[in-house]
Amino acid sequence: MEKYNYFIATCIMILFSITISNAQDKEAKISLTFEKADSLYVCKALVTSEGIPVSEVPVNLSVKRLFSNLPIGDAIATDSIGVATFEVPQDIPSRNGKLIIFANIVDDENYMNTETSGTVNWGMVVVSDNSNVEDRSISAGRDKAPIYFITASLLIISLIWGTLIYAVLQVFKIKRLGKANIE
Amino acid sequence: MSEDINIAESTNKHETFTQEEYMVMKNDLLRPIEKIGKAGKIWIAFLMTVFLAGVFAYYIQETRGKYTTISLRDYTMWGIYISNFLFMVAIGLVGVLMSAILKLTHFEWYRPLSRIGEVIAIGAIMFAGVSIIVAMGRPDRLYNLLLHGRIQSPIVWDVIGISTDLAASLILLFIPLIPSLITCRNNLKNLPKWQLKMYNILSFGWQGTPEQWKILKKTMRILTILLIPLGILICTITAWLFATTLRPEWDSTNFGAYFVSNAFLLSVAVMILATFIFRKAYNLEKYLTEMHFDKLGQVMVLMALIHGYFNINEYLIPAYKMSGLHENHLLSLFIGKDALFYWSVVIFGIIVPFLLPLFPKLRKPIPLTIISVIVLIAGWFRLYLIVIPGLLQPYLPIQDVPESWKHYFPSVVEMTIVAATFAGVLLVVTLFSRFFPIVSVWEVAEGQLEGKEEIINYK
Numbered sequence: 001m002e003k004y005n006y007f008i009a010t011c012i013m014i015l016f017s018i019t020i021s022n023a024q025d026k027e028a029k030i031s032l033t034f035e036k037a038d039s040l041y042v043c044k045a046l047v048t049s050e051g052i053p054v055s056e057v058p059v060n061l062s063v064k065r066l067f068s069n070l071p072i073g074d075a076i077a078t079d080s081i082g083v084a085t086f087e088v089p090q091d092i093p094s095r096n097g098k099l100i101i102f103a104n105i106v107d108d109e110n111y112m113n114t115e116t117s118g119t120v121n122w123g124m125v126v127v128s129d130n131s132n133v134e135d136r137s138i139s140a141g142r143d144k145a146p147i148y149f150i151t152a153s154l155l156i157i158s159l160i161w162g163t164l165i166y167a168v169l170q171v172f173k174i175k176r177l178g179k180a181n182i183e
Numbered sequence: 184m185s186e187d188i189n190i191a192e193s194t195n196k197h198e199t200f201t202q203e204e205y206m207v208m209k210n211d212l213l214r215p216i217e218k219i220g221k222a223g224k225i226w227i228a229f230l231m232t233v234f235l236a237g238v239f240a241y242y243i244q245e246t247r248g249k250y251t252t253i254s255l256r257d258y259t260m261w262g263i264y265i266s267n268f269l270f271m272v273a274i275g276l277v278g279v280l281m282s283a284i285l286k287l288t289h290f291e292w293y294r295p296l297s298r299i300g301e302v303i304a305i306g307a308i309m310f311a312g313v314s315i316i317v318a319m320g321r322p323d324r325l326y327n328l329l330l331h332g333r334i335q336s337p338i339v340w341d342v343i344g345i346s347t348d349l350a351a352s353l354i355l356l357f358i359p360l361i362p363s364l365i366t367c368r369n370n371l372k373n374l375p376k377w378q379l380k381m382y383n384i385l386s387f388g389w390q391g392t393p394e395q396w397k398i399l400k401k402t403m404r405i406l407t408i409l410l411i412p413l414g415i416l417i418c419t420i421t422a423w424l425f426a427t428t429l430r431p432e433w434d435s436t437n438f439g440a441y442f443v444s445n446a447f448l449l450s451v452a453v454m455i456l457a458t459f460i461f462r463k464a465y466n467l468e469k470y471l472t473e474m475h476f477d478k479l480g481q482v483m484v485l486m487a488l489i490h491g492y493f494n495i496n497e498y499l500i501p502a503y504k505m506s507g508l509h510e511n512h513l514l515s516l517f518i519g520k521d522a523l524f525y526w527s528v529v530i531f532g533i534i535v536p537f538l539l540p541l542f543p544k545l546r547k548p549i550p551l552t553i554i555s556v557i558v559l560i561a562g563w564f565r566l567y568l569i570v571i572p573g574l575l576q577p578y579l580p581i582q583d584v585p586e587s588w589k590h591y592f593p594s595v596v597e598m599t600i601v602a603a604t605f606a607g608v609l610l611v612v613t614l615f616s617r618f619f620p621i622v623s624v625w626e627v628a629e630g631q632l633e634g635k636e637e638i639i640n641y642k
Contacts (some may be wrong), residue, residue, distance in 0.1 A: 163405060167402050173398055174361065182388075
């Protein structure tokens with residue numbers, strides 16, 4: 001019997017991986033709803049598979065930033081009616097107030113990876129106080145730097161680089177003198 | 184001919200410098216370019232390996248993301264990359280000390296050392312720039328600093344200062360090299376053709392005419408004068424990068440002078456180390472003599488004293504007042520968790536270079552080189568102590584943050600990149616000395632000739 005152990009173990013492993021891969025083949029669909037409850041921003045992700053809500057599936061929520069997505073808290077598993085409920089922070093900065101929220105399922109035992117997104121008007125528009133930008137102060141923008149500062153620094157930089165350029169020109173003068181000496 | 188030499192040697196040895204003596208000297212100083220030994224090849228291969236390991240580490244850092252590969256966090260946003268940058272800027276001052284200050288103050292013993300100092304300075308300034316780039320969060324946005332940088336910003340002063348100092352140092356290295364290049368072309372016939380052609384192109388038609396000498400010396404003098412304020416400027420601007428940032432430790436009006444004095448001390452140490460290595464590796468004992476070590480040892484004592492003075496201003500005076508802002512940081516340095524570190528740096532970085540070279544026996548090559556290595560290591564850690572504990576003592580207490588934000592220890596990637604910058608500097612110096620005379624033949628000959636009658640044809 002012992003000599004068949006290896007064969008049996010291999011068969012079981014193959015069967016197991018087939019079952020697992022079939023299990024992961026199940027497709028899930030996420031639909032997002034956004035609602036305001038009292039003073040909270042709540043995002044609900046309903047996970048269904050073949051039209052039936054599924055429970056105990058971890059869902060990750062994230063928000064689109066400049067290059068990649070910023071996770072909003074840890075993953076939350078769906079409840080008995082297939083809904084994962086997230087509280088969205090109210091201080092996520094946005095240029096126009098709009099946020100693109102992503103919900104996804106990653107590396108689940110039963111369901112394939114899936115992702116969905118929705119746009120909601122929950123971003124905090126950041127208003128910068130640029131009232132002093134027009135002042136010619138040390139803290140002003142590049143083109144509003146104090147005139148004396150620009151003049152003095154440019155003068156010093158030009159003097160130094162002028163001297164360096166003069167030195168390089170002298171090297172060429174040495175070359176000219178060498179040529180003249182040969183002739 | 185040999186009779187003539189004997190007569191010259193027996194009668195007036197110290198009063199003349201003959202063409203024959205010049206020829207011997209020239210051969211001695213050009214010999215390292217002619218052949219590269221097995222040890223030299225192994226050394227270059229080793230440096231290349233460390234340098235490439237650093238390039239690979241940087242690739243990993245940029246592709247896998249800084250948060251996962253390096254230990255920099257919100258509080259310690261500057262780590263060993265920036266303390267290493269400070270070290271490189273500091274040893275970059277060696278060119279100013281060796282080829283400008285000593286030259287202008289007529290200390291004739293500078294002659295065989297000036298080019299060594301200039302090459303180290305160029306390597307150090309180049310890799311100071313590299314250290315800044317590797318520390319940048321978004322190096323792909325570097326061009327924005329050049330296109331949109333504000334002239335009021337200290338980082339822009341630093342970019343301008345470093346590029347200007349590098350350009351000035353390169354030109355000042357090149358101009359006195361012109362007569363040496365023609366010497367190489369005329370005397371080193373066994374070299375590959377491309378190398379001889381390179382000497383020919385770079386020598387810019389040098390004929391050694393009086394007019395050419397006049398222009399060469401005048402330009403050298405102008406650049407030498409310019410290099411002193413430039414070198415001191417980049418050290419000071421680097422200090423201002425800190426002094427203009429809101430941290431209690433850096434809130435100091437003494438910082439510029441403190442950095443400059445530290446840079447001069449480290450420059451002397453690096454010069455001693457380089458002189459020792461070149462003396463041994465290229466058999467230049469006749470030119471890099473014990474006298475040079477004696478003089479450099481004396482300079483080291485002076486620089487350690489000056490730096491000690493600024494160190495007292497930097498730490499002891501604020502400690503006397505012990506104001507609320509400085510208290511945490513100073514107590515942590517004097518008796519707290521950084522105390523061992525701080526006092527080691529004070530002892531090995533200031534007291535050792537001040538006390539030990541006072542004894543003439545310790546100003547001999549081997550003991551002085553050991554002292555210099557200790558000073559350099561302590562100097563590197565002194566700059567580490569300025570950057571890291573300074574960042575970990577912000578104005579507001581650190582609370583409610585992940586544990587990793589509260590401490591800093593460099594990751595393997597950071598250490599590899601820092602090691603690569605050192606390998607880079609050494610590679611620049613080594614390769615330069617393999618292709619060009621590391622001791623300026625004509626400048627040394629000119630020094631020998633000073634006040635003597637013989638006129639030498641430098642070719």
